[in-house]
Structure formats: C-alpha cells, structure tokens
Amino acid sequence: MLEKKRVIIDTDTAGDDTISILMALHYFKVEGIMITGGNVQFHQQVENALYTIQVGGKSGKVPVYKGHEGPIMGFGESQHRTVEDVHGKDGMGDSFFEKAIQSPEEGHAVDFLIETIHENPGEIHLLAIAPLTNIAMAIKKDPAIVPKIPHLYIMGGTNNALGNITPSAEYNFFVDPEAAKIVLHSGIPITMVGWEMCTKYSIMDDNDHSEIEALSTKGAQFFKDVNKVVMKFNKSVHKLNGTTHPDTLLAAVAANEEIMTESNLYHVDVETVGELTRGYSLVDINNRLERSKNVRVCEAIDRSAFKEMLLEVLRSID
Amino acid sequence: MLEKKRVIIDTDTAGDDTISILMALHYFKVEGIMITGGNVQFHQQVENALYTIQVGGKSGKVPVYKGHEGPIMGFGESQHRTVEDVHGKDGMGDSFFEKAIQSPEEGHAVDFLIETIHENPGEIHLLAIAPLTNIAMAIKKDPAIVPKIPHLYIMGGTNNALGNITPSAEYNFFVDPEAAKIVLHSGIPITMVGWEMCTKYSIMDDNDHSEIEALSTKGAQFFKDVNKVVMKFNKSVHKLNGTTHPDTLLAAVAANEEIMTESNLYHVDVETVGELTRGYSLVDINNRLERSKNVRVCEAIDRSAFKEMLLEVLRSID
Amino acid sequence: MLEKKRVIIDTDTAGDDTISILMALHYFKVEGIMITGGNVQFHQQVENALYTIQVGGKSGKVPVYKGHEGPIMGFGESQHRTVEDVHGKDGMGDSFFEKAIQSPEEGHAVDFLIETIHENPGEIHLLAIAPLTNIAMAIKKDPAIVPKIPHLYIMGGTNNALGNITPSAEYNFFVDPEAAKIVLHSGIPITMVGWEMCTKYSIMDDNDHSEIEALSTKGAQFFKDVNKVVMKFNKSVHKLNGTTHPDTLLAAVAANEEIMTESNLYHVDVETVGELTRGYSLVDINNRLERSKNVRVCEAIDRSAFKEMLLEVLRSID
Amino acid sequence: MLEKKRVIIDTDTAGDDTISILMALHYFKVEGIMITGGNVQFHQQVENALYTIQVGGKSGKVPVYKGHEGPIMGFGESQHRTVEDVHGKDGMGDSFFEKAIQSPEEGHAVDFLIETIHENPGEIHLLAIAPLTNIAMAIKKDPAIVPKIPHLYIMGGTNNALGNITPSAEYNFFVDPEAAKIVLHSGIPITMVGWEMCTKYSIMDDNDHSEIEALSTKGAQFFKDVNKVVMKFNKSVHKLNGTTHPDTLLAAVAANEEIMTESNLYHVDVETVGELTRGYSLVDINNRLERSKNVRVCEAIDRSAFKEMLLEVLRSID
C-alpha cells in the first residue's frame, strides 16, 4: 500500500472548509492545520477546525495552530470582511455544535510551518483553502522554505470568470491580495483551482444531497448540517441551485490529480491597486504579457470522480 | 416599407471596422462617420473609412469627420498602442488600396455629433466600434445631448472573460478607459457587445471564407482582402481558427436586435487605475455591488442569422 | 507707450478670482474670459465674472464664454467639490450683488480659445486661475494650438508644501488632476505659482485691509466685500491671519515678471492615481527623476511690489 | 543617577546608521539591534552593525538579530533599491573595515522583538532608522505587543517637504510603504523625525568636520571614515553643503526630547498606491481630513544642543 502524502492545511474554517478537512484527513497524512483570518470570527474558525478533526475521528492527533487573524494590510478601520451571511453565524450552518475536546497549540502557525518544512524538506505539500496571509508571511519570514515545498494547491482566484465576493474577485484573493501576490511570485510550484471550477463542477443539488443523506452516516449528517445556510445563500445571491464546494474540490484535486481532466501552465498575478479590481486574478491564457508561467491552472474536472471521492469520505465517517 | 434607422458611426477604421461600415451602410441611413484614434495611424484610418464608403457605393454621400487622434490621457511619451500586427500596416490586410475619391469634412467630429443630435433629437443612434474618446468628449462638451440620444451600441469590453489586448482588457476599453468610464456613466441607454461574443459567435473559419468567396462579388473580394492579416494573427495569438468580426457583429445587433438571443441589464464599469487591469470592464452579473444597471449586455447571438446578414451585405455589393 | 499684452483668462470666478480679473483688466488687453467648473455653482461663476467686468469699467467690452462645468472625470455621483465655505454662498463674500448688465456669449469657451489662438498665433497669453479643464480640453480637441501659445501662467499646485483642499493637494489641481496632467505635458511654456507662494507673499492682514479701505474707492469697497468670508475661513482652517490672493498674485506675476524674485525650471507632474494624493503636484527640485523640465516654478515674490500693484488697481477703480 | 532608558534599534546599517548606533550606545541601554533590508546588501548591513558595536566598545554585549531582508511587497523582479551611491559600496564610505569579532544571533529579529517586549512590558522603546519592515511584521505577527511599547521613534517621511529618494518620498517610507502604513496605524505612540529636519538641522559642514576631527579620538576618526562618500553625494545630488545625519538626529531626539524645540500631534499616513507618490508621507497639519492624530511630528531642533550631543559621543569613544 502506498504511503499517504503529507500535507499541512491552511484554512479559515467555516462551511466547505470542514468537508475539505475531512477529505484531507481521509486521503492524506495531515501534519497540522493552520488557521488564518477569513470567513468568520477567528476564534470560531479555530473551534470549527478542532471540531471537524473530532468529526473525522482524529481528535488529538492533528495539531491546530493559530496564525494571522487578518490580512497584511488590514488594520484599524479597514479590517477585512467576514461572510457569516454565506456560512451561518458560527460558520457551521448555524449548527452551534458542542465545544471540541482538543485545544489549539501554543506557537504561531507561521513558525510551525517554517519548522515543519525545514525538518521535512521536499515532503510537505500545502493545501491553501483560505486567504494566503499565513503562507505569505512564512515566505517573507524565511524565504529558504521555498525550495523545500514540493507543491502548493490553492483554492482561490478565478480564471477569466465572475468573482464571488465582488464581480472582479474571488473571496480568498480579495481578502488579502498582497499575500496572494507574494505567494504567486514566490517560485513555489502551484496548482490553482479557481471559483469557476467550483461553480461548474462542485455544486451539489437537491438530488445529490438526497443521495448523501441516504448514506445515513455521521459524515453525511455533518455535511447536511454545515451546508444549511449556504444552500439558501447560493440560490439568492449566486443564482446557483445547490451547495458549493471549492475547498473540498481543492483537496480532491490534491489527493488525486487525475480528476483534473484539463489544466495548463499560465502566468497568474493578482491586482492589488485597482479601484474596482482589488483581488482580481489575472490568468494570461494567451501569454499576451510574455511573463513567466508560474501556476498550473485547473480548467476541467471529472465531476463524477470528484463526487465519488466526496461520497467515500462521508461514507467512511461513522 | 419601414424607413431605415439613422445612425452615426464612430470608428478607428481598420480590418473589421470596414465590414461593419458596409453592414451599417446596408441596413441604416448613415448620417456620418467619425474617426477616433485606435487601430492604426490616424490619417490611414480616415482614408480607410473613405475607401470603404466607396466600396459600399456611397462615395460622397456619407460625410467623414476627423475626431480625437488619441485617448484623453494620451500625451507625450504615453501615446496609445496601435495594432498593425492585427490588421496589417495599412489596417486593410496590407492591401494598399488606391486613394479614395471622397475627402474628409472640415470641422471636428465632436461638433458634428453635437450639432446633428441637437438638430434631430431622439433620432440618431450611435454605433461605437472604436475607443470611446469622441463620444466621451462630446458628452463632456455638451451634456445636453445625452437625453437626445435614443441608443448607443458599443463594441467593447468583456463580460467576465479573457481580454484581447491584455488578459484583463479588450482593446477599445484599454486604449481609452477614461472615455469608456465617462460614456458608461453618462445615462445614455447602452447595449454592449463584448469581445467574448465576438470569439463565440462571429468567427469565420476557412469554410465560411470559401462560402463568402463563392459569392464572387466585389464585396466578397473586399472581405477577403481586408482579412488577410488577421486570419494569421488570430491563429498565432488568440488560438482562434478564423477571422474575428466584433465590429460587424455590433452593427448586426444594432440593425436587428432579434439576433441577440440573450441579453441582460447589468451594472457595468471600467477600471482606470489598476496596475494589471487598466481597461478591465466590470460586469456585475449577480448585482453584488448593488449599483445602477446602466448597460444591456449581449450574452448570446443567433450565429446563423448573423452570418446570413453578413452574406447579404457582401452579396449586395457588386 | 508699450502696447498691453493680450490675454485670455480661465477662471472659476469667486473670491480672489475677481480681484485677479480686475488686475488683468488693468494691466492687459483681456481678449476674453472663460468660465470653468470650480469654486461655486457654475451659473454663479458666470454671473460673478460679468459683474466683475462691470466693476472694472469694461462692461460689454470683454466677452465671457461658458466652458466645462466640471472636471473631465466628474460624472454621476462623483461630481467635484465646491467651496462655498471659503468664498461665501455667492462666491462673493455673501455680498449678493445685483445682476450684471452684460450677458455671456454663445458658443463654447473651448472653441473661442482655439479660434482666438489660431487667429492670433503667438499673441495670446493665458492666465489660468481655476481647474485646468477648459485648457486641457482645448489642447485635446486641437493640439495645433500648442505652438501658438506664447505662455501659460498657472495658479495651481504646490512646490513641496502643504495643500489647501487636502494636505497633499491644492484646489485647482485637486478638482481636475487629469486636466492638469494634460496641460503640464502639453509642451506649452508654463509658469506656475503654487499655493505656498500665496501663503508666503499674498496675505493681506488687518493693517493691509485698513490701508486698502483708506483708498475709499469703489475698487477698495469691492475688495472689502468679496473678502468678507475668506478672512474668517483662513483664520479657522488655514491658521492664516488675513485674506489670501493666489489668483491676483498670478495675474501680477504675468503682468510684471520682475516681481518674481526667484524661479527655476523644474520637471512638474501631477498625481492622478493616489489614494491619499490625488491632485498632488510633484516638483522635482533636485532632478531625481531626470525627466524634462517643463515648468518655470515661482519660488519667491517681491511682496511690496505685489502689494503696490494691487493698490494701484484698486485705486484706479472709482 | 538616573537609569538609562532601554531601547531596541531597527537599522539598515550604513552611513549615518552607525553614528546613530554609537549615540544610542552612549545614551541608552541598547537591548538589541535588528537589521532590516535597506541601504546596502543585507549581509553587509549585519557586518556594519557588528563593527559599529565594536567601535562603540560594546562588542559581545549587544546582540544583533537578522530580520527581513527586503520590503513586504518586494519579490522577484521588483526588489527594493539600495543606495551604494550615497554611502559607499560597503555602506561605510568605502572604508572596507576589518571583520567584526561578534557574530549575529540565531533566531529572527521579529521574534526577538516580540519576546523582549512581552518580557519587559512598557519598558522597551524603539528606535527605527530604516524601512519599517521588521516592526510592521512584528505587529502583524503579534498585535498584543502594541500596548506594551511605550514609544517608537521613527526617522522617516517628510512633513510637507521634498523627499530624498524621489521628489515625493523619503527613502525609509519609499522602500516599504506598506510597512510604514501598518506601523503608523498600529496605535503605538510615535514620534517622527522627517527628512526635512535632517536637512535643516543635522548638516555638518566643513567647519563642523574640522571641529570633529580636532577631537582626535577613534570616534572622530570613525565619523570621518563613514562620511567620506555621502559628503560628495550630498553636494552633487541634494545641493547640500555637508553630511546629513537623520538617524543620529533621531537617536538624539529620543535620548533628549528637549532638543526638539517644536513638535505637534498630527494625522500622518503614507501613500502606497500613487503613480508618482508611492511612499509619500501625508502630514495633515491643518486637520483637513479630520482623522485621528497618531504621530507627534518633530518640527524644530535646537541644533547646537544636537551638535553638542554628537560631539560628546565622538569624544567619548577612544
């Protein structure tokens, strides 16, 4: 049997982050989880990650580290925007689960990341399903980690498509464009799964939800609980008929690259300055700017394979 | 028989602008043509417009006015970028046609536009197939024209899709984003046909070109001549297998709105400030910004109807 | 006797603009006055210019042309900021003078400017004491006027000093930075008198006002009237103990360059993009950017000579 | 006898940084020195700091920590600009001193700073004489340090005056405007000594240098050595007749606030976006923006007191 790949997850745990963590716990050896400012209140995100580990049956076995509570350029009056409207007040579909048994670790996520990479050069893959603040700050603090990271999978940005938090920007890139810029220019090998992959391939509609419910596992019940609020939000705001699973899709792609049926290496950058376009991800498909091709961009997914991976994860949790 | 609608065309005449003018001459009563800085050298664009009128059999009957030779914020070292690589040195597929018989008018295009609109309130539709400098400058000089313009059809921008001159921007909006911003915020009723409509519905491939050639008219020959360079350019740069006809598509939509099988009213704006996104057109499909819906955006075309219109025009010129 | 130099004035007539016009009427042959959007409501500015001509005893002899009512990039919700707090509701110190006898001309200021310059190449000097919208639009509409303008005197910007409308910007450059940029890069020979020249050399304190009042002329009375509001404004906002006369200083410098005891040719540009610095005027004293030296910047004034010029003007109006 | 105040210095050690360190070693208990990217090559700056400690007679007693080697948004092709032209290739006036005995510490400057502040709440003053990268990154990593820092003295920015690296910006703010913005908005009590204080009060001309040379101490010799290159640079570029001592002035102000004969609390911010003004420091003297007054800005210095402090330091080193 093949040994599982080792990963560290960076997450603003709320909604689909939880299912993504469950998938990662299933397919990878998760060395640790880092929390970064994003979806909901920071302490709630920490709690959500700890609870999710417990749901995944790994309580006490996967350390959770607190990282940056907000974006690089967030301060004073200009704090970042949280999205309780999408994921519920608790980020868990207003489920208000009981408190997790496990506690977060001492020490800063950035230092955990730097140390773990240095101790395991070439071994630790990164799954980024949140604003890129922690990863950017680790790169700035110690650029020597860059050549020791074999691959970074990013859920973020869009590939010449509509954004989700503004028309021009996807949430993770929008919250911390400076961090995204630092990471994209770092030299780390990157695979990016943009928001349009999520809307095209990850949506679970009422039928899908029925199928999942029919699994009758704890995993299926948890999936149902955390997705209560986003189902309504997607219908009213994004005109999408179902729940969206960008972070889970990212974990699935990292776990099995073969479900990514189309991808290409492009120059990708992020706008930090624009009046209307802060957080916009530029993907230079036709190489008009003739700049270095720094990101492999996911362009198509085998949806049934993805769905089967999701079902397997939820089936296994009981 | 219905009387033809009256239009004024604003064009940076090169390549597809010529076919668009021929289509407008066929379906509309063209009151005048204004030249604005864009595709190729200004004096060449003037000449191209005059020659095209001659090809269309209207020599001496449609006045051509010279307008702004470059964008509002173009000066000194920062002049705008012309695209002889797309359209040929002469903007006519390197055809180097003979000099036209007609000469351009005295007087500035902006004054022609203002006067014609005031003399014919509610009567003059505008077809904009170039950077929006002239139209913006007319609005600034005399805002009283705004309520007297029944409709403005714009070829420009993209609807959450890849640009053509940079990854983030379409050429007409890129060359003069300030003008685009002035026009989009003017209050004039606008229909926008973006670049992605052109790549989805207007491409004429080798079979289409054979079909056109088989018409054996002067119009068909002219079409072949002006499209010589862009055919190669599209294959190498945009990975498009055929010639692109954004301006002709715009004229067709204006002539027969029914070929536009899908369209919606959205808030549309343009980025002027961005480091990577100058000229980016924001189309707020899900109304995330909750701003006024100022533009009807064309979202689908009946391609065969469009092609039939094009064939009719080329067939009729002999 | 020397013939008077011929000038056209561009003004947003309110407060000190009026005294500047009186000074210009005294020392120059004023060919016309153009109104541009700025200090107060546009129609009020037109009226103020007409009334001022009447005060200066030239009613019916100096045509007044209406120009752009607002800045290039002003539209919809983003109109420019007027400053009735500085100059009074009527822009005349809340004097609410009777209606002027003269009426404004037909035709647009920009066309008047272009025609007058072409008819008198090398003859017409420009005095710009307002946002530079009209002059910029004239340059854009007909760049051929540029070599026919012998000199343009601009009241605007600051030379590495505190602004007046924001900390970083002077009002005229702030209201229309795009226009300022177009004018500064036009190639016209320019002398700039910045806001800090005004605060250093033009302030008239209580003693100066007593001296002026003692003239007991109609001119002195008018001066007193229009300066009522700004006296209070300067004390509370700018911590300046007196009235400020930037526009009058500009006219004086143009009339007699010898009162400018220090000046140097520098590269001058204006910020259009900044988050905090829109309208900031860059004056590259040490030539760090190694760009073309496009503006003669006034750096010191013989204040007593300036005051004497002002007194002479006010004395002569009776 | 009063106990000396405890400080940590953040420096890009080259030129005047060295004299500033000597002054701090004399008047303060220096708990540590942090190196940040700036003036010259990073490893050279580390070496310069170590050598300066040795000159100051404290070899082995003041730990030196390596911090961020470049600004937050510096990466790939857009690294920051070093200024060997100002300070010599080695940053020491091309003196090429021997290697220092002391070595830098293990551990990152940012962690040293965070730990020292937490262990000594309210005790550690900060002297910032370099781009603010390290201090900003410490604030971002652990915002809990903010209320434990009694005061931060910053050499940086200008108070409505000409910059030194561009017309609009001073070097330290220009190199890392994002860091400056984070620090200025942090809530830490700040005193800022801008570049114009340096040019008005800190210049040592030939007579001053003769006076210093006459001290005939090792300190005087070192002063002479490190200032060799900047003397020439100032004459040719800044038109200043002497050497400039911004960092030493900052240390002097921190050591004895009474030499600061004028200062006021203002709102201060920094431009990060501008096309011409990146790194510009806005100082809102007249409170036009009505924002919080976050910085005490030094506006005048008792120059003879400052010079006496400098002489005392150089006299004492022998």
Ligand SMILES: [Ca+2]
């Ligand atoms: Ca997430």
Ligand SMILES: [Ca+2]
């Ligand atoms: Ca065109």
Ligand SMILES: [Ca+2]
């Ligand atoms: Ca004025």
Ligand SMILES: [Ca+2]
């Ligand atoms: Ca320094």
